[in-house]
Amino acid sequence: MSTIHVVKEIYIYPVKSLAGISCQEALAEEMGFENDRRWMLLDAENQMITQREHRIMSQFYPQISDGKISIVFRDHKHEFSIDEHLSIPIETTVWEDKSEVVEVNKTTSEWFSKHLGFECKLVKIMKIGGRKHESSRLKEIFNVSLADGYPYLLVGSESLDFLNEKLKDKITVLRFRPNIVITSKKAHEEDDFDTFKIGEVQFKNVKPCGRCIMVNNDPQNGNLKKEPLKTLSTYRKVENSVFFGTNIVSLNSGIIRVGDPIVF
Template identity: 30%
Template structure:
């Protein structure tokens, strides 16, 4: 992989998004502490069925309409919840649900998300009834990642039955994210896509953690190493999109766009012309933080307005790992 000279201050962070419950609504914040598994609170919870398997918008698009609220101070560096700190959930036709941010004590075994199986902690019967009623799926449970004892290594693919931990992410961990701790996308890429759409879509269709502005469309495809604030990130692979971008995040209704339009100029035949064609479309790039993050150290925060510097890049996406 030939790396090209970098450019300074390529872009700025324009938005930061955290998704506390996998596949439920995101929270837009002005700053967020970074951790080895992603932004703090990101994908720390998920909803499971009676067999312990994760529900996502791929099969339950109504999850998009679950609003998740955390205390504003939860995204301040060094903040710790008290006994009166809650995550608040709202959804159409449902009463408000409060979930204590204190770690529950009931462990659940055999929780599954893609290829990973492990333990989690259960958020109780009230949360179970709330999600069971909302989804119309009895025995749904809300569980929290058991960070005290569970680990989940980064994997290259959730489509493969034999996923491999990539060399470029060796030792990196995630909670309930799909593949990697962070996802980045650019406003210019979204603007270019929307120029091709009859009905423009917002960035929440793609559920990134970082939205950046000030770079060329899809230039993020070519980045291999970037620096944001004082942190260095490795760009791992382009994000191949499932059906979730087709789900309207305000209504929970699935359509056909933007995936149909993405097929015209963001398919693997165009992005990766020399590789095996799998009918995928791409938008955004996955990241891991290369720095050794130490709990309790001040300054482990990324803020809206922080500069992004490209440290290394390649000449074509075909050189990027898939």
């Protein structure tokens, strides 16, 4: 058992591209943590909406309580039931993956449309297999959520510390929207993890995570900056990708908690 690698932070992001929620524990499932990126916003053409085009999405803050999700945006608040949805299926894509979703309700879609300033709808992925993602590296197909690629993103604490040593303006790990942050000994050692266990759950590393312009969006205020992607590109660029953190999948379901050791 490692005493170096311990779960430091856990995050879920109920609605794709909105702010996240810090958790002390979470239920790991095949598609990702329970309630993690099971919802997302679509435009009038049923195409996904993300912070890449609409940085203001980082200013919508979700919370979960008593079977409901509440969203706070500035002085406005809206809530809906976790189990709420309409019945008509909608076909969309998350990048190249076909995804079947359903709209939550018309009132929620109208609320988001009003505050984002354009027509959109909030949708939910309902079932395992509603979206499948193929790993070219592992030659496997995974049932996934509405996250960009894989269900979980793991980041080691030393990776962030190493980056911050090079930055004039320090950043937090929230720039990278991780699910699991662990204490680590060396920067980016998580890239080389294979299989490991946290709490009740066995995880498998898929590949380091290629980062996009979205990490330059400051989640505190929604302002786009040049960092950290500019600096990361000087030492973490491989071909056309800039890596930070690693994508993992769970091999079974179970609870993980802050403070759990990582067992290799």
